[in-house]
Amino acid sequence: MARKLPPKDVVIVGLGWTGAILAHELTEAGLDVVAIERGPWRDTATDFNIGYAPDELRYSVRRDLFLQPAQETLTMRNTSSQTALPMRDFGSFLPGTGVGGAGTHWNGHTWRFFPSDFNLKSHLTERYGAARIANLTIEDWGLSYDELESSYDRFEYLAGISGKAGNIQGKLQDGGNPFEGVRQREYPLPAMQMSYAPTLFAEGARSIGFHPFPTPSANLSKAYVNPLGIAMGQCTACGFCERFGCANYSKASAHTTILPVLMRKPNFEARCSSEVLHVNLDATRKMAKSVTYVDASGEEWEQPADLVLLCAYGLHNARLMMLSGIGKVYDPSTGEGTVGRNYCYQTNAGVQLFFDDKNFNPFIASGALGQTVDDFNGDAFDHGSVDFVGGAGINCIPTNGRPIGYRPVPPGTPRWGSAWKKATAENYLSVLGFSSQGSSYATRGNYLDLDPTYTDRFGRPLMRMTFDFPDNDIRMSHWVSDRMEEIGKALKPRQMVSSRRQKSWNSVPYQSTHNTGGAIMGTDPKKSAVNRYLQSWDVPNVFVIGASAFPQNAGKNPTGTVGALAFWAADAIRDKYLRNPGALVSA
Amino acid sequence: MRLSFAFAAATALIASFGANAAENQFDQLERGRYMAVLGDCAGCHTLPGGAPFAGGVALQTPFGKLVAPNITPDPETGIGNWSAEDFRRMMKTGIGHNGIRLYPAMPYPAYSRMSDGDIGDLWVYLNALQPVKNAVVANQLPFPFNIRLSLIGWNWLNFTPADFTPNPQKSAEWNRGAYIVEGPGHCGVCHSPKTWSGADKTNVALAGEVLQGWMAPKITSAPRDGLGQWSLDDITGYLKTGTNRFDIASGPMAEVVSNSTSKMTDADLRAVAVYLKDLPGETQTRSAIAADSAAMRTGAAIYADNCSACHGGNGEGTPKLFPRLAGNALTQQADATSLIRVVLAGSQAGATHAAPTAPAMPSLAWRLNDAQVADVLTYVRNTWGNAATAVPAEDVAKLRRQLQSGN
Numbered sequence: 001m002a003r004k005l006p007p008k009d010v011v012i013v014g015l016g017w018t019g020a021i022l023a024h025e026l027t028e029a030g031l032d033v034v035a036i037e038r039g040p041w042r043d044t045a046t047d048f049n050i051g052y053a054p055d056e057l058r059y060s061v062r063r064d065l066f067l068q069p070a071q072e073t074l075t076m077r078n079t080s081s082q083t084a085l086p087m088r089d090f091g092s093f094l095p096g097t098g099v100g101g102a103g104t105h106w107n108g109h110t111w112r113f114f115p116s117d118f119n120l121k122s123h124l125t126e127r128y129g130a131a132r133i134a135n136l137t138i139e140d141w142g143l144s145y146d147e148l149e150s151s152y153d154r155f156e157y158l159a160g161i162s163g164k165a166g167n168i169q170g171k172l173q174d175g176g177n178p179f180e181g182v183r184q185r186e187y188p189l190p191a192m193q194m195s196y197a198p199t200l201f202a203e204g205a206r207s208i209g210f211h212p213f214p215t216p217s218a219n220l221s222k223a224y225v226n227p228l229g230i231a232m233g234q235c236t237a238c239g240f241c242e243r244f245g246c247a248n249y250s251k252a253s254a255h256t257t258i259l260p261v262l263m264r265k266p267n268f269e270a271r272c273s274s275e276v277l278h279v280n281l282d283a284t285r286k287m288a289k290s291v292t293y294v295d296a297s298g299e300e301w302e303q304p305a306d307l308v309l310l311c312a313y314g315l316h317n318a319r320l321m322m323l324s325g326i327g328k329v330y331d332p333s334t335g336e337g338t339v340g341r342n343y344c345y346q347t348n349a350g351v352q353l354f355f356d357d358k359n360f361n362p363f364i365a366s367g368a369l370g371q372t373v374d375d376f377n378g379d380a381f382d383h384g385s386v387d388f389v390g391g392a393g394i395n396c397i398p399t400n401g402r403p404i405g406y407r408p409v410p411p412g413t414p415r416w417g418s419a420w421k422k423a424t425a426e427n428y429l430s431v432l433g434f435s436s437q438g439s440s441y442a443t444r445g446n447y448l449d450l451d452p453t454y455t456d457r458f459g460r461p462l463m464r465m466t467f468d469f470p471d472n473d474i475r476m477s478h479w480v481s482d483r484m485e486e487i488g489k490a491l492k493p494r495q496m497v498s499s500r501r502q503k504s505w506n507s508v509p510y511q512s513t514h515n516t517g518g519a520i521m522g523t524d525p526k527k528s529a530v531n532r533y534l535q536s537w538d539v540p541n542v543f544v545i546g547a548s549a550f551p552q553n554a555g556k557n558p559t560g561t562v563g564a565l566a567f568w569a570a571d572a573i574r575d576k577y578l579r580n581p582g583a584l585v586s587a
Numbered sequence: 588m589r590l591s592f593a594f595a596a597a598t599a600l601i602a603s604f605g606a607n608a609a610e611n612q613f614d615q616l617e618r619g620r621y622m623a624v625l626g627d628c629a630g631c632h633t634l635p636g637g638a639p640f641a642g643g644v645a646l647q648t649p650f651g652k653l654v655a656p657n658i659t660p661d662p663e664t665g666i667g668n669w670s671a672e673d674f675r676r677m678m679k680t681g682i683g684h685n686g687i688r689l690y691p692a693m694p695y696p697a698y699s700r701m702s703d704g705d706i707g708d709l710w711v712y713l714n715a716l717q718p719v720k721n722a723v724v725a726n727q728l729p730f731p732f733n734i735r736l737s738l739i740g741w742n743w744l745n746f747t748p749a750d751f752t753p754n755p756q757k758s759a760e761w762n763r764g765a766y767i768v769e770g771p772g773h774c775g776v777c778h779s780p781k782t783w784s785g786a787d788k789t790n791v792a793l794a795g796e797v798l799q800g801w802m803a804p805k806i807t808s809a810p811r812d813g814l815g816q817w818s819l820d821d822i823t824g825y826l827k828t829g830t831n832r833f834d835i836a837s838g839p840m841a842e843v844v845s846n847s848t849s850k851m852t853d854a855d856l857r858a859v860a861v862y863l864k865d866l867p868g869e870t871q872t873r874s875a876i877a878a879d880s881a882a883m884r885t886g887a888a889i890y891a892d893n894c895s896a897c898h899g900g901n902g903e904g905t906p907k908l909f910p911r912l913a914g915n916a917l918t919q920q921a922d923a924t925s926l927i928r929v930v931l932a933g934s935q936a937g938a939t940h941a942a943p944t945a946p947a948m949p950s951l952a953w954r955l956n957d958a959q960v961a962d963v964l965t966y967v968r969n970t971w972g973n974a975a976t977a978v979p980a981e982d983v984a985k986l987r988r989q990l991q992s993g994n
Contacts, residue, residue: 046947049949051950051953223905229943231906231908238896249944261943
């Protein structure tokens with residue numbers, strides 16, 4: 001039996017990017033906030049020691065910072081006609097755990113989605129006709145880019161994003177992304193100093209008429225003091241970002257941008273190594289009254305609160321809603337229900353160029369140090385003559401040259417032995433890779449629900465993921481691969497290897513941790529789990545914040561938009577909900 | 588109930604210290620609270636996370652362990668049975684309630700400079716605190732130092748009670764600074780070299796001293812290893828926020844900044860800075876150790892691999908985050924104990940409201956041996972315009988043993 005604790009104003013589930021932003025904003029508003037985090041406490045000073053932070057075996061191969069499947073996993077299948085089986089090892093994606101969440105081990109690509117990404121359904125219908133998207137269940141967000149612009153700005157300034165604006169107040173800027181939405185001001189820091197590979201990639205792309213620009217980066221180009229007064233250092237391009245915590249205070253995460261201030265506040269408390277089992281609703285099922293969690297010693301506690309904010313990883317937000325009976329679970333056979341709907345992923349492909357006469361020094365790298373071509377992303381180009389919607393950013397961002405994982409060799413090379421070693425030595429310095437990060441658009445048959453068979457260590461049903469790449473997205477990816485090969489040819493390599501996206505989705509090789517949807521925002525309570533303020537349509541004192549809210553995924557990394565949504569939701573809670581608790585949008 | 592007691596105490600004080608009878612009690616409490624800030628009473632008498640002023644912080648002295656007592660007004664375990672006069676006499680002479688002699692870890696040689704009015708304000712404040720029952724065994728010294736009678740001799744040798752005497756040649760600001768530094772601020776307790784018996788060497792006041800495994804640096808105006816390069820704003824900024832363009836407070840000074848100086852008024856900080864900048868510091872020149880010596884060459888390589896990512900290729904550091912090593916007085920102290928310590932054990936900077944980052948230097952004891960630590964520090968102390976003595980590997984070995992044994 002759970003022991004009941006004194007009530008709090010706000011309980012936050014998960015202390016990553018969104019939890020930390022919400023906690024900071026709401027404690028500033030004077031509320032008494034507790035965050036419950038299932039993983040351990042981590043901070044830069046004690047956990048990301050410069051002496052051992054670049055331990056590739058510990059962090060990258062053995063995945064020290066990640067969620068372990070024994071703690072929580074999910075079952076997967078490609079179609080609803082199959083029987084889903086548990087993922088006993090995370091492969092395709094790697095959810096984080098612990099304070100900082102997946103925002104600890106990210107690379108730092110920090111994007112704004114295009115304005116047309118936010119009203120995607122109406123925009124595409126208007127431009128190409130409804131028939132073009134008949135097989136997709138894409139939706140509008142119920143929130144426009146212009147409404148979110150100031151929240152994007154706040155996240156970028158919080159995190160010290162380094163980049164070059166492409167469009168300030170409607171004026172195109174040389175060197176920036178000409179396709180981006182209007183921003184009110186420049187990035188807080190200039191773009192990072194480019195290494196050779198992205199420089200060469202950009203030359204090639206430009207030579208055939210594309211528009212490369214520096215990838216907006218949460219690896220800092222310069223020392224920075226953020227609006228909370230927290231100091232960050234200049235990135236040293238050590239090449240240990242993805243899968244690692246940053247030991248140099250130079251990659252933005254909750255640790256380096258918020259927690260030093262948040263943890264000093266008397267009206268904030270973090271309880272770590274404590275896993276929330278479910279949200280408890282009152283008898284009407286329209287109000288959340290508390291959450292139940294288990295601490296590290298196995299003790300069960302009930303934490304009452306006036307407001308419950310689900311700020312866990314997107315997949316876990318959706319599962320907690322299902323386990324708590326918040327909203328109706330989506331059923332693809334009827335098309336009814338909202339929670340679990342519109343699960344989307346990312347549709348990626350890659351190209352490797354092998355050179356004889358180049359030295360890229362790949363170990364001089366950082367998670368988001370590179371160049372992007374956005375000419376073929378989203379609806380930046382006319383889809384009138386093609387057979388798909390959506391697109392991909394083409395990114396040359398050589399994130400690392402780490403000794404275990406980075407071993408580019410031409411196809412046909414043996415996987416081990418002296419021939420492999422020789423090929424490694426010959427190619428290590430002289431391979432240029434780039435990739436497309438493609439949109440993932442929702443379909444009726446891609447969704448999340450609860451598994452009927454498998455349970456976790458607490459006896460709760462695992463979440464079941466049913467997903468395969470939609471044909472639309474595969475066609476999109478191939479078309480963008482054609483564009484990548486054009487860039488590759490322009491650079492005249494000895495050999496070009498193009499790895500195209502093929503069906504079916506396979507959960508084993510790493511692809512992307514950009515899982516989106518499952519608790520999507522929107523204007524229609526029949527088709528979305530939360531309203532435009534990330535507030536549950538069904539239980540208005542529950543807000544669900546994260547990539548779970550994306551109705552579909554764009555061809556961009558989600559964190560910038562996730563951070564912006566956190567500020568957007570915090571404003572709605574502070575300025576609207578606290579004044580008049582209840583549904584902020586009438587259903 | 589507490590308030591009425593405090594009021595009674597305040598009334599009593601007005602009689603004993605002859606304060607203005609119309610004085611507002613709140614004003615006196617506030618002044619007393621500020622005196623506790625100036626004196627950093629919490630630094631010793633409040634256990635981190637513990638009840639304020641309920642005691643329990645252990646002080647490692649060269650003679651053994653002393654634990655700061657409970658100074659809340661609890662009658663049994665605190666100072667509830669003391670009179671205002673008991674308190675005043677203790678602050679002035681080191682002789683407490685019932686004639687018990689205090690060890691000079693309680694810095695009464697400095698506090699004796701305090702005015703009766705300030706001591707009276709502090710007394711009122713302490714009496715307004717929540718009484719906490721917490722029995723503390725203050726004297727945990729080994730024989731013979733645990734015999735308090737020996738303190739008569741110590742006092743005879745080292746201590747003459749004396750009020751603060753203003754210097755009429757100097758400004759009011761300078762005198763205020765001198766009063767804080769020599770009196771309630773008791774800066775010399777850490778920063779002044781000590782005699783064999785642990786007393787301040789008055790002729791070299793504030794010239795730096797090693798205690799508790801840290802080097803409290805020279806804070807006179809000496810150009811190389813004192814505050815000569817620091818402007819008044821550098822000093823006040825450091826004391827207010829814990830950081831300035833050179834340095835970030837860490838170790839015991841981080842606690843002082845957090846508990847005391849960050850809460851001082853801007854005027855008082857400036858007064859302290861004016862006074863410190865006026866303290867004479869020797870101007871002897873020293874030349875750096877040649878860059879091509881073996882230790883310097885090895886040190887340069889170790890620095891590039893282990894230090895430069897944060898402290899910069901040229902020791903330039905990052906403001907508010909990574910201390911600047913080039914031209915930094917702390918790196919050029921005669922004694923390198925603090926430098927050795929942070930390399931071996933690591934250190935986390937203090938956090939203040941103005942500078943909340945609290946960055947940390949990680950421990951490198953497990954990857955650098957004694958000779959490597961010595962060489963890299965010799966390099967840091969003698970590059971980018973720095974000049975200081977070489978660090979012997981034996982000093983590193985000694986501190987490593989101390990840190991490992993917990994002393």
